[in-house]
Structure formats: structure tokens, C-alpha cells
Amino acid sequence: MTHGVSFPADAEGRRSTTRAGRTIVAEALRPVDPVGALGAEQDTAWRTGYVLHFRRLVEAGVASPEAWLSIAEAGLDAVRRTLIVTDDDDRDEPLDSLTSAPATRTLRTHEVVGTAEPQVDLVIPYRGRELHGADLRAQLDEWVARGVMEPSAAAAVREVIGHPEWLALPGRTVAVLGAGAEMGPLAALLRWGATVAAVDLPREALWQRVARTARAGAGRLLVPVDAAPSGDGAGEGTWGADLLAEVPEVADWLGSLEGRLVLGNYLYADGGTHVRVAAAADVLATRVTGVRQDTALAFLATPTDAFAVPHEAVEHSTRAYRERSGTAKLVGRPLRWATRGRLLHRAYPPAADPGISDAIVPVQGPNYALAKRIQRWRASVARRDGQLVSFHVAPSTRTLSVVKNRALAAAFAGAHRFGVEVFEPDTANTLMAALLVHDLSTDVPRHEHPWQDEAYAAVHGGLWRAAYEPRSALGLAAALGYASART
Secondary structure (H helix, E strand, O other): OOEEOOOHHHHOOOOOOOHHHHHHHHHOOOOHHHHHHHHHHHHOOOOHHHHHHHHHHHHHHHOOOHHHHHHHHHHHHHHHHOEEOOOOOOOOOEEHHHOOOOOOOEEEEEEOOOOOOOOOOEEEOOOEEEEOOHHHHHHHHHHHHHHHOHHOOOOHHHHHHOOOHHHOOOOEEEEEOOOOOOOOOHHHHHHHOOOOEEOOOHHHHHHHHHHHHHOOOOEEEEEEEEOOEOOOOOOOOOOOOOOOOOOHHHHHHOOOOOEEEEEEEEOOOOOHHHHHHHHHHHHHHHHHHHHOOOOOEEEEEEEOOOEOOHHHHHHHHHHHHHOHHHHHHHHHHHHHOOOOOOOOOOOOOOOOEEEEOOOOHHHHHHHHHHHHHHHHHHHHHHOOOOOOOEEOOOOOOOHHHHHHHHHHHHHHHHHHHHHHOOHHHHHHHHHHHHHHHHHHOOOOOOOOOHHHHEEHHHHHHOOOOOOOOOHHHHHHHHHHHHHHHHH
């Protein structure tokens, strides 16, 4: 039995993620691209064909800001109309019912205070070194030169380097949904002396680890609890909450906290559960913002998605393709011929402005793509409505959730041969936490088109500026990665 936010059941009681995903994407496209909507809703091979439709969501939105926002609004509306909430008796209610449903229990706050002194400078761990000051600035320059991050990302981090007083985020409380996530900012923020409200499942081992991190840091950790905690959350259900089933409870708890609230979504789950938690987090954001209008939202986007990218990235990629080595040219031509252009083809037409970077990895599946797209839609609409939004593309990272997939792990191992850098978790999460601090401490630039907001300060690891279209090199990267792993 599925409890909480879920997919609707058909006549036989099956809760199909495919049917729901196809419906949501089709409805998102319908206002601006009815042909694309028809193609999505009639796709009979969704688990492989979804890539085309998620790219089309970007292509159709690039035409104008109005088209982009129409897609976002229609997509969010389709999520609310498609997904449901089911109770212990398997009765279904509309997802929107959670925006006003009463809480069934009250969550109290347990506080863990760090014992260390806050870090007084921005320090980013990288390949066994602790980079700060001039060394960190030099590394930012090197990343920009190689096309690993957009220049605006390096500029934002440099601002944080120059303003270490920002790191503790005085006056703010950052709610981290997915407190145990490897890509989340929890550890970095606590090192810097910030106040963090942690939300995650009631799992003893997880909270023991989070509590140790908090005590070793310099900040304040706020944890939702139902009963008096024992030790580090010992006793199942003592610390934490299940967002899938407890949106009202978590919303009421967050609403009771002091400080200007930042709601950061760092949730991840396998398969359809990822869509469910993404939808639950979206309803939570709506409910919390309704009570606390000054709530800021924060998201990390995956680089393995389709994005519109600036012409400067297209020019960098075109130059990399033109200047690739003689060996690469010698090997690439017969491979393209033998595979009818599927392997090692250029990433963009040289004049593209903007370009479309399609780095969707089919093996990650349509549920992953939809969960991340829900966040992108909410970021666009919230920003349009005047809400402070921190949204950044984060680099591919060797998190446990990724490397447990052998194909992805192998592709990551071979990615450097194609100009793509895969980050270690401690580097990536600290770097992205620094960008969050920047956005909360200064004015985030407003852009003419929402796709430019998504591209701002992106740390894509090189996927946007590499010589080859990512999927056309993915198989070879994996093969090379497998080979290096065996030697």
C-alpha cells in the first residue's frame, strides 16, 4: 500500500508512473506546442522516448518568456491535477488538498549547537587540498578556462571570497529538505556558523550522522521531533518526518521557526518516489510561502538535462570541436560514418543563439527527469512572482546514488577524456553552498528570458562547452571508463 503523495490508480488499482509522466509533459506542452503535446501523450515507448519530449519542453519555451512561463505554469498545474494523496485506507484525495489539510501531530524543535569556531574564509576542498584565497581564485580561473563552469559562477564565488561575513547567513534559517543528501549544503553551512533546519526521514543512522556533523560544526541544527529525543535521535521515529505523508506537519513546523526562511530542496529518491517527493516539496513550498511571504526557495539542477545555453558556450564548444586533436579527428570520422552520425558529433550548430544542450542520460529514466523538471518549473514561476530564488546547475558528482549505477560510474570515469569534469561530493556541495550564500546575500541578476536565469552561474562540469554532444560521447566514455577500471 502506498501512503501519502502518490500516483493515481487505474481501474485495476495500478499506479502507473508512465501514464502520469506522459500526461504531465503533454499538458505542459499543450499551451504553446500542441503538436508536441500530441506526440508526448501518444508515445508508446515512454521509458526510452521521453528524452525527445523533455528536450521539446525547452525548445518550445525558448521562443519567448511568455512561452517558457506558460509551459511552467501548465506543468505545475498538471502535477497538481494528476498526482494524488492516499491515506492508510487507500482512499485518494487531490494533491492540492495538502495546501489546507490540518496537521495530525505537532512537531517540536530539538536544537544541536556546534562546538567549533566558524570558518572565517571560504575554503573549498579539491583533490586533497583546501583551497582558499588566491589558490581558490586561481582554481576558479582554471575551471572557467576549461569550460567547467560559466564565468558568472566564478564571479559569484569570488564575491563570497571577498565577503566572508556572508557565510553564516545572519538572520536566516535555511531549511534543508533531504538533510542527509550528499549534494546538500548542510555540512558547509554548519561549518560556517549558519542556522539549518533539517528535514529528512525518521531514520536513526541518518540522524546520528547529521547530529555528529552539527556538533563538529559551528552553527545551529534545528530538528523536527515528535517525542523527547534519546541520544542522537535513537529510537525509530524520534527525529525527522516523512514529507510524503506529512506536508502539513512539516509546513507548520517550518512556519514556527525564527529567522527569514530559505526552503532548499535537495531531495532524492529512486524511481517514481522521486517524483512523489518533488511534488510533496512543491506543495510544501506553496503552503509555507502562503504563510511566510518572504520565504526564499533554493534548488540544484542536474546537468544531465536539456538546457538553453548562451552563445558564448556554443562558441567555446565550436572552438573545442574545431581544435580537437588529430587522433580525435581520425577516430571520430569512421565512428560517425559507421553509426550514421550517432557518435561523436558536434554539440551545436555554430550559429546557435541560444544553443540547446541536451545532456539527458536515458538510463536515469523519465521519473528522474520529471522530478527535476518540477523544480525548474517552480523556480521560473516563483521568480516571475517576485520571490527570491537560488537556482543553479550543479556538476555531475560521484555521489553514492549515481555510482551505484555501473554504467553511469563507468561514464563518469571516462568523462575527462571528453572535456567533462566529474566532481567529488565535498567539492561540489561546498561550491554550490557558496553560490547559495551569494544569492541570499546580494542581488541576483534579473534576466530578460527565464532560460537565462537557469544558465546564470551554472557549474555544469563542462557538458555545455565540450566539443561533442554529450549522448554522442556517453557510450565511449563508459567504455573507456570500464577499461581504466580494469587496469
